[in-house]
Amino acid sequence: MEHRNHRDKQEYALVTGASGGIGLEIAGALAGRGYGIIMVSANADRLAAAKARLEARLPGTQAVAVAQDLSLPGAAQTLHEKAKALGAPVAVLVNNAGFGITGKAADTPLAADEGMLAVNVTALVGLSKLFLADMAARRRGHILNVASKGAYQPGPYTAAYFASKAFVLSYTRALRYEAKEAGVRVSALCPGAVDTGFFEREGQPVPKGALPARRVAEKAVDGLMQGREVICVPWTVRLLPLVPEKLRMRVVAGMKRP
Numbered sequence: 001m002e003h004r005n006h007r008d009k010q011e012y013a014l015v016t017g018a019s020g021g022i023g024l025e026i027a028g029a030l031a032g033r034g035y036g037i038i039m040v041s042a043n044a045d046r047l048a049a050a051k052a053r054l055e056a057r058l059p060g061t062q063a064v065a066v067a068q069d070l071s072l073p074g075a076a077q078t079l080h081e082k083a084k085a086l087g088a089p090v091a092v093l094v095n096n097a098g099f100g101i102t103g104k105a106a107d108t109p110l111a112a113d114e115g116m117l118a119v120n121v122t123a124l125v126g127l128s129k130l131f132l133a134d135m136a137a138r139r140r141g142h143i144l145n146v147a148s149k150g151a152y153q154p155g156p157y158t159a160a161y162f163a164s165k166a167f168v169l170s171y172t173r174a175l176r177y178e179a180k181e182a183g184v185r186v187s188a189l190c191p192g193a194v195d196t197g198f199f200e201r202e203g204q205p206v207p208k209g210a211l212p213a214r215r216v217a218e219k220a221v222d223g224l225m226q227g228r229e230v231i232c233v234p235w236t237v238r239l240l241p242l243v244p245e246k247l248r249m250r251v252v253a254g255m256k257r258p
């Protein structure tokens with residue numbers, strides 16, 4: 001297990017999308033392993049409430065809330081500068097913030113797709129690059145990028161979201177290859193359905209059998225600390241490519257069609 005007090009200094013994990021859902025639970029799992037937590041989301045009120053919940057659950061946790069809308073141009077650079085200004089060495093970066101959009105590609109507003117791609121893809125790439133450079137200089141660190149089971153196939157009526165997660169998985173695996181020689185470990189998380197506010201934001205019901213976010217987060221952090229390349233929760237997500245893709249696309253279309 002990694003320890004926070006390596007080199008006698010409190011180490012921090014920066015978790016984007018830590019105001020709720022999977023991100024807040026990943027923050028809790030990392031705090032439980034002794035990391036200080038830099039919690040990031042766009043909504044300052046939700047973030048403050050999440051920070052209070054984390055501190056109540058795990059007294060003694062060093063937590064800092066940093067409000068940052070990751071859909072804004074230059075957001076990754078701005079957040080990196082804010083983190084630097086805290087003087088808190090970031091040993092773990094969790095790129096978790098993200099959301100989905102459902103509907104016919106021809107009908108959903110372009111601005112909504114652009115905002116989603118800015119968060120799910122552009123900010124994730126920017127933060128990965130900037131923090132990887134810092135970690136490589138220290139020859140130490142972990143990056144966890146949250147993809148999805150949707151990374152393994154095209155998703156009709158949620159096309160740009162599934163494509164964004166395919167990007168995250170591909171990018172993360174390539175980054176891992178490059179980062180290895182710098183002593184930095186990079187992992188991807190591919191969850192199936194998880195019971196969070198994700199579906200409400202998408203305008204969809206929570207699917208039956210959606211997993212509790214805490215269970216997913218514990219598995220994610222275990223996998224991260226073990227240095228696994230792709231962490232699938234449940235593990236059966238890994239078997240998806242064995243099912244004919246046309247069939248999988250029909251299932252998603254059936255769920256997401258407006």
Ligand SMILES: NC(=O)c1ccc[n+]([C@@H]2O[C@H](COP(=O)([O-])OP(=O)(O)OC[C@H]3O[C@@H](n4cnc5c(N)ncnc54)[C@H](OP(=O)(O)O)[C@@H]3O)[C@@H](O)[C@H]2O)c1
Nearest residue numbers: 017019021022041042043070097098148193194196197198
């Ligand atoms: N739930 C699932 O079934 C599922 C499955 C596979 C993958 N995932 C992925 O898991 C990740 C976490 O999702 P979740 O299920 O935990 O959903 P969630 O409960 O809706 O949490 C999403 C988080 O992202 C943050 N966020 C959204 N837009 C942002 C922006 N512009 N700037 C900064 N932060 C922003 C939200 O913060 P604020 O709203 O406070 O800004 C919130 O903390 C996402 O990447 C999602 O694609 C989810």
